[in-house]
Amino acid sequence: MSDGAIEAGFYMILGGLIEARRKERKMTQTEVGNMIGVHRNTIMRWESGDMHMDVWQLFRLADALGCSHLKLLPPRKFIWGAGFDEVVYERDKPLTQKERCA
DSSP: OOHHHHHHHHHHHHHHHHHHHHHHTTOOHHHHHHHHTOOHHHHHHHHHTSSOOOHHHHHHHHHHTTSOHHHHSOOSEEEESOGGGOEEEETTSOOOHHHHHO
16 A cells, blocks of 8 residues: 555544544534634545645644644554555554555
């Protein structure tokens, strides 16, 4: 599995965590967007994993959602893919050469 696929999986999980936190706080995408100065479509694209954010946007988003930025990140270890293409990703562990070339 390529680094790009792993990155896509990371952003999909990140988006799901953002959406869950927003709904837990009973906030709309528009409300959150207004708080941090982005359009609701940006929030929608972050939640779907279609658009990446920079670290400052993550910090501002966490503030708007009333939590630490660490609460919005995927767990330290997550599985992406299925069967032979399955990759267990650990945030602090570099990919092996085999994983990079898959």
